[in-house]
Amino acid sequence: MGLKNFLFENESVHGINSPTDHLYIKILRFNLRIIGSWPQKELGEKEPVALNTFLYFYLLATIGCQLGSTVYLRAYNSELTFLEAGHTYLMILMTFIDISRIVMLTFSKEYRKVSKEFLTKIHLFYFKDSSEYAMKTYKRVHLMSHLFTLCLLSQMIFGLSCFNLIPMYNNYVAGRYKSGGTQNSTFEHSLYFKYPFDTLTDMRGYVLSNIINWILSYLCATWFCMFDLFLSLMVFNIWGHFKMLIHTLNNFPKPRSDTSCLIEGGLTVTSAKYSEEECIEVFKKLKQCVDSHRMIVK
Template structure:
């Protein structure tokens, strides 16, 4: 069985390939040529160029119309500009060697498929994590399809209701767009309206994929880390105790010499497993460190802007931003809860290590258990910029701050 036989891995690979974010070349033994860099990163660089150009056009539009647009209407351009900034940051990830190495290590070594045959519990945990990943994939893809569609369909419906799509358009009425740009053309003509709408739909697909599919990929990593930690804890809880001699009525107080050798090998396997988990968590944290920082920073500002847009309670605003607001908040909560799995599971590991029958071991194995106990007491949480642990506490802090900023901006808008 191959890792890519599972549907969720196929979906992740397909969606990330469509935006140039899947490092296919690390799984292929192809000769390196002068054109290798173009074939590997050409589409990624193209997306980076498109989005950077769009950011400049949005920024120019914002500067030109800042004094004439209503305060709340400015939120739309602010929102798309912030999301474009986060998109640009994520487009650089496939070029990073550490990102490519992380994907390869996960697929070739860390995925629970490679460990499911070791014990019956490992097989059960593999099946459980697979179901979690399948459900998470379905939820993310549905969110992506619905939110990206509504973001572009709402302006189209508004233009239709105003008669802008008819042969005789009303006077002094301009087209409504999902994203506005400062362009050296007349954007109120039918031809340019079609061109800009197609570009916005294309950008919406890429941006939605870059956000939700990368979040899905991180979630899959976390689910497998959580599965490995459960297997590690199970191996500790069911570590073999000293065997009874034939006919003995009481449990032996110490391992025999032969059993001590088996204990040494068992502890060695447990430590190797934990080091593998810890090493993968560290690599994941390093790769996504800046991404998580930008991601939570985006939520801090964008969630506030989305609330401000929806607070008008106008049909047009709710149609365009209502579902997007729900998706953004749901995504923040979902990702934070997933990250919390690692932190909460890591808190129970020291107790499991201390529960080992160390009192029955010889001095050498006791020292090994003591070292293991010291290692597992170190935090395994993923960190943004290597400083802030991500999880429920981070989520609550962002939600509180976003609501505070929203109330403040709403007061300014009313005045």
């Protein structure tokens, strides 16, 4: 696959047998599986037992991060600069959002039910063959979803790398990796927690905490970005359904023949009237519009 095809893939039909065959859904699935938030059981996929256990580990680890950062802030509050204190407060607030998403989404049966319904019923893949305009809308939404996913994933990886590499670079420039480099200063971290060992001046403690910071920051970014990506993909498809519904209403079939009748006073009134065959077609169109509207607002 060339770079152009990778970035602007528009093969939305060939080789696609379900929505999960799309590249952007595969990216979403890969990341949500890591944090145990992909509806595997609901979609009939094999669900690893270890992954279910990790859900509780993630919750306990996130709560531990919240406590660790709070204890660190209380212990070193008088020594922190304004920027360091602000950084720690932001970390505490973001961790709180992570905990809420784990409890309200990852552990939620309703979330998994909605996810299954989107991937098995609502996705435009299941409506693309209903008309020429439906196929056109499906391809447009596919391209939007594909590019948006690649853009968000790139931003997440770039932001995650900068978040962790900048403190490491600052430590390198300040000479803290050299022998005795922390005699008059301390290691700079991307995340600050109160550990039971020294992470500010001891190299081994710093390396261990740095590895933990990389893992935790990736998990945090995944909870933030991938859930938002999932919601955005749903919005794109609902927008596509609205476009298809509006197009159907704007191009509703009109009666092919006129009926004239003579009324009192010798006036002739001519009005359009559907034939029996046309009434059947109109009924199907109306039913299609009503079903589409019900599905959108459900």
